[in-house]
Amino acid sequence: MTLLAPWALWFSAVGLAVVALYLLKIKRRRQTVPALDFWRQLAGQTHVRSLFQRLKRWLSLLLWLAIVTCLILSVGNPVLTFGRIKPRSIAVILDNSASMQTIEEGESPSGPRTRLQAALEVLNDLTRLRPVDDEWMLIEAGRTPRVLRAWTRDRQAIRLAGESSSPHFGSVDLSAAKALAAQLISGKAQPAIVVLSDGAAGQVRKLVGDDQTVVYWPIGQSDDNLGITRFRARPHRRQSAQYAYIRVINASPRLVETRVVFELDDSTVAVEPLSVEGGESWEKTVVVHAPEGGVLRARIDRPDALAVDNEACAILEPIERASILLVTPREERFFFEQALVAMESLVDPEASLTISIEEYDTLNAAGTAPDVTLFNNCAPNNLPPSGSFVFVNAWPKEVPARVIDTLEAPELTVVERDHPLMRYLNLSAVSLARAKRVDLTQRSTVLARSSEGAPLIFLHHQPDRRFICLAFDVMESDLPFRNAFPLFLRNAVALLMIERSAWIEDQYDIGDIIEPIRPLPGGVEEVRVSRLLDDDIRETTLPVENGRFHFEDTTRRGPLRFTFGDETAYSAVNLADAGESRIAPLGAAQPPEDRLTLTGRLFGAVPWLAMAVVAALLVGLEWLTYHFRWTE
Amino acid sequence: MADPLFDKAFLKKLEYLDLIARRLVFGRQQAIRPSIKKGASIEFKDFREYSPGDDPRSVEWSVYARLGELVIKLFRQEEELDLRVLLDASGSMDFGEPNKFDHARRIAAALAYIGMCNMDSASVVPFGRELGNGRSRLRGRGKIFGLFDFLTGLRAEGRTDLAGAARTFVSRVRRPNLVVIVSDFYGLKNAQRALDQLRFFKHQVYVIQVASPWELDPPIRGEWRLLDAESPDFGDLTVTDTLLRRYRRAFDEFSTNLRRYGMRYSIGYALTRSDTPFEEFLVQVLQRGGLVA
Numbered sequence: 001m002t003l004l005a006p007w008a009l010w011f012s013a014v015g016l017a018v019v020a021l022y023l024l025k026i027k028r029r030r031q032t033v034p035a036l037d038f039w040r041q042l043a044g045q046t047h048v049r050s051l052f053q054r055l056k057r058w059l060s061l062l063l064w065l066a067i068v069t070c071l072i073l074s075v076g077n078p079v080l081t082f083g084r085i086k087p088r089s090i091a092v093i094l095d096n097s098a099s100m101q102t103i104e105e106g107e108s109p110s111g112p113r114t115r116l117q118a119a120l121e122v123l124n125d126l127t128r129l130r131p132v133d134d135e136w137m138l139i140e141a142g143r144t145p146r147v148l149r150a151w152t153r154d155r156q157a158i159r160l161a162g163e164s165s166s167p168h169f170g171s172v173d174l175s176a177a178k179a180l181a182a183q184l185i186s187g188k189a190q191p192a193i194v195v196l197s198d199g200a201a202g203q204v205r206k207l208v209g210d211d212q213t214v215v216y217w218p219i220g221q222s223d224d225n226l227g228i229t230r231f232r233a234r235p236h237r238r239q240s241a242q243y244a245y246i247r248v249i250n251a252s253p254r255l256v257e258t259r260v261v262f263e264l265d266d267s268t269v270a271v272e273p274l275s276v277e278g279g280e281s282w283e284k285t286v287v288v289h290a291p292e293g294g295v296l297r298a299r300i301d302r303p304d305a306l307a308v309d310n311e312a313c314a315i316l317e318p319i320e321r322a323s324i325l326l327v328t329p330r331e332e333r334f335f336f337e338q339a340l341v342a343m344e345s346l347v348d349p350e351a352s353l354t355i356s357i358e359e360y361d362t363l364n365a366a367g368t369a370p371d372v373t374l375f376n377n378c379a380p381n382n383l384p385p386s387g388s389f390v391f392v393n394a395w396p397k398e399v400p401a402r403v404i405d406t407l408e409a410p411e412l413t414v415v416e417r418d419h420p421l422m423r424y425l426n427l428s429a430v431s432l433a434r435a436k437r438v439d440l441t442q443r444s445t446v447l448a449r450s451s452e453g454a455p456l457i458f459l460h461h462q463p464d465r466r467f468i469c470l471a472f473d474v475m476e477s478d479l480p481f482r483n484a485f486p487l488f489l490r491n492a493v494a495l496l497m498i499e500r501s502a503w504i505e506d507q508y509d510i511g512d513i514i515e516p517i518r519p520l521p522g523g524v525e526e527v528r529v530s531r532l533l534d535d536d537i538r539e540t541t542l543p544v545e546n547g548r549f550h551f552e553d554t555t556r557r558g559p560l561r562f563t564f565g566d567e568t569a570y571s572a573v574n575l576a577d578a579g580e581s582r583i584a585p586l587g588a589a590q591p592p593e594d595r596l597t598l599t600g601r602l603f604g605a606v607p608w609l610a611m612a613v614v615a616a617l618l619v620g621l622e623w624l625t626y627h628f629r630w631t632e
Numbered sequence: 633m634a635d636p637l638f639d640k641a642f643l644k645k646l647e648y649l650d651l652i653a654r655r656l657v658f659g660r661q662q663a664i665r666p667s668i669k670k671g672a673s674i675e676f677k678d679f680r681e682y683s684p685g686d687d688p689r690s691v692e693w694s695v696y697a698r699l700g701e702l703v704i705k706l707f708r709q710e711e712e713l714d715l716r717v718l719l720d721a722s723g724s725m726d727f728g729e730p731n732k733f734d735h736a737r738r739i740a741a742a743l744a745y746i747g748m749c750n751m752d753s754a755s756v757v758p759f760g761r762e763l764g765n766g767r768s769r770l771r772g773r774g775k776i777f778g779l780f781d782f783l784t785g786l787r788a789e790g791r792t793d794l795a796g797a798a799r800t801f802v803s804r805v806r807r808p809n810l811v812v813i814v815s816d817f818y819g820l821k822n823a824q825r826a827l828d829q830l831r832f833f834k835h836q837v838y839v840i841q842v843a844s845p846w847e848l849d850p851p852i853r854g855e856w857r858l859l860d861a862e863s864p865d866f867g868d869l870t871v872t873d874t875l876l877r878r879y880r881r882a883f884d885e886f887s888t889n890l891r892r893y894g895m896r897y898s899i900g901y902a903l904t905r906s907d908t909p910f911e912e913f914l915v916q917v918l919q920r921g922g923l924v925a
């Protein structure tokens with residue numbers, strides 16, 4: 001037998017005191033009475049007569065010892081383990097990921113509860129059913145692992161630390177938590193790492209592996225969930241429309257039929273029926289006509305066990321036409337102007353201008369900043385510190401490309417066909433009279449090369465400037481006569497326009513840290529971040545240092561607005577994690593109760609209440625003997 | 633310093649009792665009662681033949697003239713009533729708060745005073761294991777102070793043997809008297825034997841049972857060593873509520889049996905607590921009980 005609370009043995013001193021009192025006899029108070037015989041006659045009814053009565057005093061002593069024993073056992077919480085339980089050092093990893101917010105409708109006396117709450121109940125059971133001389137530590141997995149309570153034998157402190165854990169609505173890194181636990185548990189006797197999780201999208205399987213110290217305790221049973229795992233929106237400038245892409249997975253093994261509702265700024269703009277087999281996914285692209293932009297929400301119109309992935313949002317950027325500054329020799333402007341006119345949906349002709357390189361230097365000095373500047377066969381002396389540029393056959397010194405010599409009749413080969421700049425282009429058999437052999441002095445993206453490997457079309461990004469360079473003269477090729485030429489210019493304008501406005505990404509996952517893609521304009525000292533919730537807007541102000549800021553409060557999904565200077569940028573935070581949406585818990589290879597040798601599941605802890613009842617009965621029995629006792 | 637047993641307050645109460653005593657029939661009806669003995673009263677009782685030695689003055693000469701026989705006239709003997717107070721002076725009386733023996737002594741003194749005020753004699757005789765030498769046949773109010781001194785000097789100690797004391801009493805006092813026993817009467821059998829003896833000798837008996845508040849409701853619980861007041865004997869006892877209930881029931885039964893025994897044989901009975909003012913006891917309890925009219 002093992003006492004879960006061995007400190008109760010200190011109460012044995014009470015038993016010793018009882019024995020001492022019985023052996024020494026209680027010093028009686030004295031009272032003179034007029035007639036002792038009168039009292040004797042009364043007490044004589046129970047006077048010591050039989051052997052049993054002579055032993056009554058010792059019976060009383062035995063009863064009191066039994067009472068004390070029962071009370072000690074009641075407090076000490078004894079268990080019959082036959083030596084199987086030994087003190088251990090147990091590090092508990094608490095998975096608080098989004099999937100742990102799954103509502104379990106199981107037979108819990110407290111009604112529906114989240115998996116995180118169920119995990120805390122398991123933690124309570126663990127600390128209650130293990131011997132008290134175990135050493136405990138609690139780690140919250142979270143985005144990064146966090147020690148909620150360092151090593152302690154105070155089980156109550158562990159429970160309180162568990163209650164202080166807050167849910168993280170994204171995915172967690174269990175392997176980092178396990179590594180931290182392993183580091184902290186090294187050197188401990190009888191170590192064990194208990195992972196309270198629903199499997200964390202299969203992470204647990206890797207964790208457990210052959211590591212005998214890791215005990216996986218599966219939490220939850222429910223698998224009924226539809227989750228939005230991806231939701232992005234892109235403007236289609238040519239159609240003045242937004243394309244929203246959505247992917248939904250069905251985590252349950254059953255066919256689910258429902259619908260997805262799309263709302264733009266709280267107005268329903270589309271409803272798509274959805275039918276997805278168990279374990280499968282469903283994808284759809286929805287066209288939303290919203291040239292002014294807005295917040296687009298997608299909502300699965302069906303309640304399920306995990307609500308956090310039933311809704312996602314995306315930011316629709318306003319579709320604005322670009323102003324193009326074409327800098328070219330007058331005699332070569334025709335093809336370029338025709339190509340720009342052909343992309344009316346992208347380019348604002350009234351804001352666009354065609355000038356010579358001489359005029360450009362004057363205009364540049366005036367501070368004019370078009371969306372895209374296209375240089376053909378010329379290069380400015382002074383390039384603006386920011387902007388988007390296309391250079392054809394010539395570029396300034398700011399472009400890290402050194403001209404080595406000339407390639408005669410090079411063969412153009414596309415190496416990045418999936419790049420947005422090369423989309424829809426057919427450049428096969430393009431005839432080039434000559435091209436520049438270029439040595440890229442900094443890292444750049446090469447989209448097309450010659451057969452010798454010399455870059456012919458390449459991109460280069462600087463913090464405030466983006467370059468698209470063509471290392472050949474299009475006028476000495478048949479490219480202007482091919483459909484690829486206007487398509488290439490359209491792709492270039494579209495790509496540079498998108499990247500022009502992208503101070504931040506349009507989508508982040510819960511738990512991500514939001515930082516600007518490029519440094520903010522000079523003079524910006526703070527950024528106002530507005531969380532656009534359903535009913536209210538909560539604002540936070542962040543300091544800007546060296547053109548950068550850090551926003552870490554991405555624990556909940558929803559649209560965000562970043563305002564700095566005259567600029568405004570939008571982004572959305574979504575769960576969008578298939579691993580979290582697949583809520584079906586991963587089973588344990590071996591019952592964790594057995595691996596942890598929990599007392600309640602062995603022979604059962606002797607209920608303290610039963611021992612207390614026995615003690616009370618013994619007190620009653622002793623009371624009876626006490627009230628009928630007469631000793632001399 | 634303890635209050636004196638018979639202080640000024642007690643004397644004032646005695647004056648009050650004196651007034652009461654004048655209205656009582658305690659003395660007049662009984663003190664001048666005719667005796668079965670022949671004596672020198674004026675009430676004729678019988679004739680008897682003259683025998684040598686008789687007083688010649690008692691010869692009825694008119695009878696001799698008519699019949700020629702010498703006869704003498706006999707008259708009833710008148711006797712006074714003697715109040716005998718038997719005061720229990722055993723160790724068991726020296727108990728309680730207020731002290732039982734003090735209370736008993738005050739009662740004895742008051743009764744004796746009432747007796748003396750009614751031109752009878754009064755005696756106070758203490759007893760313990762044996763009958764002691766008390767103050768006997770006290771007449772007149774002036775003797776009360778001597779009685780006070782006697783009672784003040786009395787000590788309650790030793791065992792009780794009421795039956796033995798009664799046996800001694802009846803051997804000493806052969807004429808029937810009014811006997812008032814003031815005691816706690818522990819040992820009912822022994823007390824009944826004593827009362828029987830007094831009853832057999834034609835004494836008019838009245839018993840006053842004295843009990844302290846402690847005896848009526850002992851304020852003790854738990855483990856006690858009880859010491860006997862009349863002997864070195866002791867006993868260890870666990871006093872519980874149950875035992876106390878049984879004690880109170882037994883004490884009531886004990887008093888009731890004593891009273892019933894008295895009713896059966898025309899023996900007056902009264903129970904007094906030691907915290908009851910003695911004058912109140914005398915006026916209310918004894919009057920109701922028939923000791924005084």
